[in-house]
Amino acid sequence: MSDPFYITTAIAYPNGKPHIGHAYEAIATDAIARFQRLMGRDVRFITGTDEHGLKMVQTARAAGRDTLEFADEMSSYFKEMCDKLNISYTAFVRTSEDRHHQASQALWKAMEASGDLYLDRYEGWYSVRDEAFYDESELHIGEGGIKLSPQDTPVEWTVEETWFFRLSRYQDALLKLFEENPEFIQPDSRRNEVMRFVEGGLRDLSVSRTSFDWGVKVPGSPDHVMYVWVDALTTYMTGVGYPDDRSEFARFWPADVHIIGKDIVRFHAVYWPAFLMSAGLPLPKRIFGHGFLLSRGEKMSKSLGNVVDPMELAHLFGVDALRYFFLREVSFGQDGSYSAEAIVTRVNADLANSFGNLAQRTLSLIFKNCDGYLPEIHGHHREDEELFRTIGNSVSNEIPNHFQNLAMSQGLESWIQAVFACNAYIDAQAPWALKKADPKRMETILATLFISIAQLAVAALPVIPESAKKLLDQMGIPKAVRNFEMIGTHWYSGLAESNYRLEQPQGLFPRLELPLDEGSGT
Template sequence: MSGRPPFYITTPIYYVNDSPHIGHAYTTLACDVMARFKRLDGYDVKFLTGTDEHGQKVEKSAQAKGMDPQTFTDMVSRNFFDLAAALNFSNDDFIRTTEDRHTRACQALWDELIKRDEIYLGSYAGWYAVRDEAFYGEDELTTGPDGRKRAPSGAEVEWVEEPSYFFRLSKWAEPLLDLYERRPDFVAPDSRRNEVMSFVKGGLNDLSVSRTTFSWGIPVPGDDDHIMYVWLDALTNYITAVGYPETETGEYATHWPADLHMVGKDILRFHAVYWPAFLMAAGLEPPKRVFAHGWWTNEGQKISKSLGNVIDPYDLVKSYGLDQVRYFLLREVPFGNDGDFSHRAMVNRMNGELANDLGNLAQRVLSMIAKNCGGAVPEPGPLTDEDTALLGQARGLLPAVRAAIDRQAFHEALEALWVVVRAANAYVDRQAPWALRKTDPARMATVLWALAETIRHVAVLIQPVVPDSAARMLDQLGVPSDARDFTALGEGGALVPGAPLPKPQGIFPRYVEPETEA
């Protein structure tokens, strides 16, 4: 279609039983950074997020509010839609499982599985957690202090007996293990891959894929007594959004299989076991990669509603700034690990790295250019070994940053940029252009040009993480809007001597603690 390589990335669809919190923001942010990076790197990107709106939990929540489920989901889904806009996420599509296109896709997938004898009618008796919308084996349960049985997640379980359609999951254990062996990067990070393989090697039971005890869901084709199990419904969203059941043309033909499903570690089993099994059983390709990230704590404490320490993304942005929050979340911990949010850590990153390292570097250099070079890009003279070393570091950044992004190692990508930021700050101190102004103005111009060119590379490459701030930095360097993708990196896109520059302004202000009333 476009001649550009396709790249399809998805968030999980968020369950509308809840208000958006830091976990939702974190997953979508990671996808947003990858989507933005790939666009700048020449890919035809499709970035999908959305909401999961069916299931018993939603039906009960709607009843508790005295609302019908559709009105309730319309209201709550809007919160997630608005969050995407508020955090400057660049998703190309927002899917809701209550949309007609999704009902069509789910029923088409069901029909295909029936046709291939992958689904059969039986009856189910077992432990079910409404909160997780999941069934659990007796061996997975624990008994709480109140004597009630609980799922591994801590959710209460109840004994359920009802007629049910079953998916022949048990027959897909060997094909799944073969998939994990053939494609060792299918599940990441490695600790999660090992967890998934261990689960499948332990043996798989056929999976109940319909319910009759409540009605808020997608009807099973040809059997109105049943609705589809919410996870079969939810997972199908990834192919709904590329036009399934049309597979020969359009977006499915270009974008499926998905390049990356980004999920929290609590829903890995559904994405790395059930989902590829459903797809292979229907004769469809499984996704290329599933990455399960960790969870956040708040000042060292587990986040929970009962503790009242849920982190609201809107509050973070209001307190610290949007790009600052985006930077912190992907810089603070290796992606995939659990992380702790603390005010002190946030301020240290904002002031130490954004304000002092990068912000101060840009402000010093651009202010010196404004003051000493007539407010235009300086004219460089012959380059010294030190100049070419710094420029070489800046111009060589893309392969390292790209490799880290492709592994979802966002903290490594940012560290690669900061190695160059720190090198540029050391170079300024050594070259002392403020002293050269009096002794060797031509040399001063060369130093300032090399620094401006280094900042340009950092600003172009950090756009996916801090898009607004990077845009302002590139504006101040006089970089045209059509010269900000990765083809402009290197000597070919270098700043043109003599080009006028706007008056420099600070981009990353230092965080100052608000004064409290005595």
């Protein structure tokens, strides 16, 4: 059986509809998952929604809705988004599911068994929005004399009985973990922040609430529900069968990487490993905190009116175009900027003009000059070998290495350079001029290009799955060859000898137009 690979997105809080950040995270995670499949790994890819907590109750109530019914609807938007964006998750986990409650309770019991949970009374300033208590010293006064949390959310004085987790006990173990596994938190700037936070000392964490009941019941304390982060994080285990499906869980846990936003690094890099250590479970291998997408360099906010619906972008420009843009243009781990012009420019230049047009002109030449049959190779020239070397180095070496390191933009940089090399090659060789003068040479050139394009299409599958598949289908590339290992082998003659015949080639990436209402911005 092939090597397992387990990856997750963060589990989204469906308090509102999915925004572009959710789409970005899902797309990036999906590209990695697809890449690993093409590398022959047996992939589990979990995403889902984190539906508990007082905030959901209140939002539902404000809308005059039943909480679960409201959660059903909101969660469905996230699932729809994933399906629309071609996200190849293996399970979409909702924290309101029964199996998830069981998983969370199992984790809780394991932590309790380690003596890390104790009941105490908590009095303090509580922010519903943040689902967190704050010390008086952390508060500041906002407009109208209202006390606000450090996140500028309103707080109220709350007294409740609560379970605590002995987080303080894990300070040294966590620091040791970070020091011995520099890859555990990435990028490095996030790692530094977390380390400094932990070095500053850890307080025990309040991990249950009694002020509402929309959550996972604490075993043996029916008045308590778990702190949302406890059960949200547990989703990563629910998704691979914890606690019942022991073989699935044993096979896929711990996760190879949790892809999350930079704003929730602490929960994943501090609380989560501490919970797991307490429960005696293996820790995820890597936490990757990606950056935020900024609209024309500015943070998205409702007040600025620059909130963009990712579904609208996908509809406007196409799913693959959007996926390509995000992964090519944004250096993974850093913040990125997007705008309609940037998307149109990038997608037209790379996908329509360079790659799409390359495929179109090559396949058209074969269609017209070879009657659609794949041309024979009559011995390669040095220029052909050079092109193969360039493509091979990119497709078999640089791209997989970069993707392996979650450096998608750099992998795509290598990819587009290889595409450029093909365009330079076709212009230099000018096969269209050889139809009568030297038809054999023309055939060899077209075959060389056909092979190169197939390799580039396979390498692009993780990023633009739909269009790359269409292209490979047009080209008649067998399914068995559509992975990083096989596409580098000698499959061409077999395909040519099978008398595969091309249809009239269809354009893959239509040139995009800048929508009228988008072009006039700053």
